[in-house]
Amino acid sequence: MEKIRKADGDTPILIGSGINEKNIADYLAVVDGVIVGSSVKKDGKVKNPVDAERVRRLAACIRSQM
Known part of the structure; x- marks a missing residue:
């Protein structure tokens, strides 16, 4: 993620696979x-x-992360 963020720090990064309560x-x-x-x-x-x-x-x- 650091490499992606450094490549273009203004572009929002979204993740769309495997998201659940545990992670x-x-x-x-x-x-x-x-x-x-x-x-x-x-x-x-x-x-x-x-x-x-x-x-x-x-x-x-x-919500608990905000």
Whole structure:
């Protein structure tokens, strides 16, 4: 991430794979934003519907980092 940041420090860096409650704090420490997908789906499966409880838990983790 340091090399990317040095290459163009003004461009926002987003990460969009593997984001979940366990690693969100680590990612938010080094990137400007995240793209969330299957981690908020029922059972973590991409084809399943969004699980509101998973969304609440992830949102709480994100808020705790702000």
